[in-house]
Amino acid sequence: MQYAPRAHKACRMTSNALQSVPISGPPVSRWFGFFSEFRRDSLGFLLCCHAYGDIVKLPMGRIAGLLLREPDPAMYLLNHPADVRHVLVANQDNYTKAPVPPVESCIFGQGVLHAEGAAHHHQRRLFLPFFHGDHVNSYAGLIVEKAAALADSWQKGRTIDIGQEMTQLTLSIIWRLLFGQDIGPEAVEITQAITTGQHLIKKQYDSLSARILPLWIPTADHREFSHGHRRMNAMIRQFIQDRRANQQHRHDLLSLLLAATDGEGQPLGDDYIRNELVTFLLAGHETTASALTWTWLLLSQSPMVRARLADELATVVGDRLPTAADIPRLRYTKMMWDETLRLYPPAWLLHTRVSRLEDRLPSGVRLPPGARLFLSPWSLHRDPRWFPDPNRFDPDRFSEDAAMHRPAFCYIPFGGGARRCLGESFAEMEGLLIVATVASRVGLRRMDTQPILPNPLMTLRPSKAIQMLVEPVASPENYPTAG
Ligand code: HEM
Structure with missing residues (x-):
């Protein structure tokens, strides 16, 4: 799919005498800049x-x-x-x-995504083992089970909003990772609160006047945001208090945080724990849902890629459910995942x-x-x-x-260095297993041919809902010859 930018002002070189090499840039408004x-x-x-x-x-x-x-x-x-x-x-x-x-700080606080210096090092050291190796692999069964249940719940011949389905799926997975239990009806409210927050954050990035308008001024945007934010905080605080009260240890991020100490060896307070949980909740599902949504769209537009994927899945996975041990052999699936993240990097x-x-x-x-x-x-x-x-x-x-043959750092979907994405291995395993599970069970075809443009909110979302028709999986002989 072509991304055609709108027309922008013509080139005009500007240079800055302070720089050792001249720097140019597009012409912009004298008052409002770029x-x-x-x-x-x-x-x-x-x-x-x-x-x-x-x-x-x-x-x-x-x-x-x-x-x-x-x-x-x-x-x-x-x-x-x-x-x-x-x-x-x-x-x-x-x-x-x-x-x-301000809205972004209000949502995330000083969680690991926003902390700096010694506090950031401390937080990363705390989380790294949770997001590495065998511990990540231990979530494979849960991911596949949830993906298979979702695909099986789609009736053949019906259309689904694939973005919404992927968001609910990744939300249900991250919820288990954070709180060790299944998400309930609160999922709808959480998704709404996140969408409202994303729109307001983007507005504040784009406009200085939106950024300096205090959140207590009751504009429609501020009221909607504050309502969702209060509800989400209340839910998370309740989880923290309940777990503290019953002193039950589970293999989830909440228990890890309750057992951890800060840089001075003190137990972590509720605000600290809330910040981290919200950070992982948001960073850990919207991004993967966006990548998966673009994957299904790109696949529906590329019969050759679909055919090669089907071929690989038939060889590596066959009739059973995929496992973490299959991942090294899902080479083409991984290439397709990487290419999706190139074209539509969620961040x-x-x-x-x-x-x-x-x-x-x-x-x-x-x-x-x-x-x-x-x-x-x-x-x-x-x-x-x-x-x-x-x-x-x-x-x-x-x-x-x-x-x-490409230089390092021309491809950075997960950032780099000391702030490289903490959930990269988890996201990759989740993405590959969901693609393998769903594509082995159903075919997804887009009926509409209207172009879908990316909408750059906090993550790169499709500009409108993508409706897809659920079909039986095509048998390999119905695909064009893979070439
Ligand atoms: C396809 C999915 C994902 C993409 C493309 C992605 C991308 C990124 C990027 C680019 C950054 C660096 C931001 C910067 O340097 O400004 C980042 C940071 C982060 N990501 Fe991800 N992410 C994904 C999934 C996840 C998942 C599943 C989790 C957790 C379960 C997660 C947790 C985090 C955290 C905690 C950070 C902050 C790291 C730090 O600053 O030390 N991400 N992510």
Whole structure:
């Protein structure tokens, strides 16, 4: 599927005498900077920025200058993998995450996604064993069981909203991982609260006026957000209190947090535990649901890919349910998953990074202290230098040989360095097992031919619901010859 950005203003080179290499950027509004163009079409804007080179200056405009008390505030978009690697890995200690909009802080607090410095190191050390090796594999049975039950509940000949189905599935899985029990009717309320929160966060990223409007001012958006936020907090606090009261230990994240201590050796308080649980709840299901939704859409548009997938599943899994032990042999499934994350990276833009001290990037650009950096998986993954014909869905790009010929850090769906996604192994196992389980049980066909555009909220969601017809699995002879 082609992603066609809307028309953006024509190229005009600007340069900054402070930099050792000139930096160019698109023409933007003197007062509002790049925000108006970015708000209109963030994804298209990022792709148009390829025309300005490996580092692109995005002036923030005079209003931001007045608010921030800076004469020429700007963000810099990094388009070269070597510069991205430098910021995320080689000189990562020189970069922190920029302050996030008030709604985002209100939802996540100082959970591991937002904490910095020693607190962040401590949190990562606590969670790493939970998200590695055998412990991750121990969830395979649960994932497959839930995916099979869902696919079996779809009646053949009916249409389903595949985005909604994938969200409910991944939510039910992360809920078990967090609280060790099945989610109940609260799932609907939680999904609604998350969607409202996502829209408000995006609004605050896009507009300085939305960002500075205090949350206690009762606009319709604020009221809806506060209602959902209060309900979600109350539910999570109840879980914490109940578990503390009955002192029952389970193999879930809540028990891990209740048994853990902070940097000073003290037990973790309820606020700390809430922040971590909300962080994992949100980071751990929306992202995977988005990747799976795009997977089904891309598969429904690519009979050849479907045929090769069916072939692999018939050989590796056959009539039984897949297991964690099958994953190393699901090579084509993995290539297809990687290619989906290339085209539609759920985390389309990493958190803005800010330099502590002056730094020189491998591209030769000298960054002043306090420089704000955009690193965008969306933009890197659609760069034709590393991915020729970048809009084409082609899992063969991820064959071992093809991948070896690309530079490191041109593909970063899970970020990199000390802040690389903690749930990467879990997400990959979950994604592959769900695809293998569902594709072995049903066929999914999109009836509508209207293009589906990506909507860049906190995760990259489809711009509208994707309705799919549930069919019996096609037998391999009904597929076109895989080539
Ligand atoms: C396809 C699915 C997923 C994608 C594409 C994804 C992507 C990412 C990315 C790009 C980051 C780094 C953000 C940055 O540097 O600004 C991140 C961080 C994180 N992710 Fe994921 N994620 C996925 C699934 C998950 C799952 C399943 C979990 C947990 C169960 C999870 C938990 C986290 C956490 C806790 C962080 C913060 C790490 C830190 O800052 O130290 N993610 N994720």
